[in-house]
Amino acid sequence: MRAGDPFSIDILAFPETTLILIAAVIEPLRAANRIAGQEVYQWRLTTPDGRPIETTAGIPIPVDGAFETTGDRPLFVVSSYNWQQYNTPSTKRLLSKAARSRPLVGGVESGTWLLASAGLLDGHRASIHWEDKDLFASSFPAIEMVTDRYVVGEKRMTSGGALPTLDMMLEIIRRRQGHAIALEVARSFLYERDSSVTAMLPPTTTSFGVADARLARAIKIMEDNLARPLKVEEIASRVNLSSRHLQSLFIKAFNVSPQVHYLALRLNAARRLVTETRVDLAVIAENFGFSAPSVFSRAYRHQFRESPTDTRRRAVPR
Numbered sequence: 001m002r003a004g005d006p007f008s009i010d011i012l013a014f015p016e017t018t019l020i021l022i023a024a025v026i027e028p029l030r031a032a033n034r035i036a037g038q039e040v041y042q043w044r045l046t047t048p049d050g051r052p053i054e055t056t057a058g059i060p061i062p063v064d065g066a067f068e069t070t071g072d073r074p075l076f077v078v079s080s081y082n083w084q085q086y087n088t089p090s091t092k093r094l095l096s097k098a099a100r101s102r103p104l105v106g107g108v109e110s111g112t113w114l115l116a117s118a119g120l121l122d123g124h125r126a127s128i129h130w131e132d133k134d135l136f137a138s139s140f141p142a143i144e145m146v147t148d149r150y151v152v153g154e155k156r157m158t159s160g161g162a163l164p165t166l167d168m169m170l171e172i173i174r175r176r177q178g179h180a181i182a183l184e185v186a187r188s189f190l191y192e193r194d195s196s197v198t199a200m201l202p203p204t205t206t207s208f209g210v211a212d213a214r215l216a217r218a219i220k221i222m223e224d225n226l227a228r229p230l231k232v233e234e235i236a237s238r239v240n241l242s243s244r245h246l247q248s249l250f251i252k253a254f255n256v257s258p259q260v261h262y263l264a265l266r267l268n269a270a271r272r273l274v275t276e277t278r279v280d281l282a283v284i285a286e287n288f289g290f291s292a293p294s295v296f297s298r299a300y301r302h303q304f305r306e307s308p309t310d311t312r313r314r315a316v317p318r
Contacts, residue, residue: 007176008042010073012098013063014114015047015054016081020162021109022053022061025076028169031185032177036304037275037314040177044073048086048094056081069097074104076157077111084113092118106157108165115158116140126158127151179256180264180303184271214239215249222262226269229289232258267303270296274308275315281308 011025022045029041047053050066075098079086095118099105107115112128113136115121122142127150137145149164151157152171159165166189174182217239221230235258236246250258266288273284285296300308 006042007040007172008073009044009076010067010071011043011045011076011078012067012111013045013047013053013061014077014079014083014086014111016056017053017078018080018162019055019057019059019061021078021080021165022055024162024165025078025108025169027189028166028173028185031188032173032181035181035184035188036177037311048091067094067098069094070101071098072101072103074106075099075102076106076108077114078108079110079114081110083110087114087117095120104155104157106159106168108159109161112136112158112160115156116143121156121158124153124156125151126156127160127164128158129160174255178264178303179254179260180267180271183254183261183264184268187268212249212253214241215246215253218246218249218258219261222258222265226266226288229262229266232262263299264303266290267300270300270308271304271311274311281312284308 007029009029011022013022026043026045029043033039033041044065045053045061045063046065046067047063048067050063052060052062055061077095091114095105095115099118099120105115105120107113107121107126109129112121112126113132116126116136116139121140125144125146126136127146127148128136130147133145133147136143149161150159150168150171152168152175157168159168170182170186173185218235218241221235221238232246233243236243239246241249246258250256250261254261256264270284270288273279273287274281281296282293285293288296290296290299297307300311304311
């Protein structure tokens, strides 16, 4: 999962897969490439016979070819409806052979059933769509079925539907590129509408899967104070929480501290100016609350693994 390692995946899709499920796997990776300004993720889309994916919407998706069992790429098995029809002995042999050389095998929605039927999840934790959890648990007692939306293990990954798959791909990006990039990818799929205007407004993190109203208010305070960062203690006080309680809410929601999330918001906002404008870097540093350009540059390099100057040099003018 290290950011310096290439992450090129094979996707094996079965007929009657939904469009949104394919998009949930690919679109976060595409967005991460765009935000990173370079191709940090690659994917190869395949089917068992090399024909276009027959989606439930009746819209075929072209593929790169027929699936090849041998290879050293992580494999994501994607399936939605009527997986039983494709759970043939030949499919089980295909998946079993492929798993021998793959460093990682993932089951996406009903793809988890196909992996389980091939015996590839025995001894592993797995997640499945909530409608199927009881039947799945009784059918495969050698698999530790959990109620989590997704499971990311060392050798196996599973997700329980389209939105959990999106969460799983965001977790991959977070582990490889860090919280700031993953946060920006998530925000790229979201926007908020104001009933008084017709224009699309910039997204706020308050719509990024935050169920706790106090946490949402704390994030909104952060977003409203990027230029002059507040202390976490003050933010906690404004939402009637202790600093420790606010810390626990951030860990539970994002697996990072409030300080890390706040810094990610500031660096992401700064990065947009770095890539999309010619504003002086010293001015950008000041605009987002960094005490000196050198402090900004160190924080930027630590988060994005390159300097602001390097990012600007690579950026495509808009």
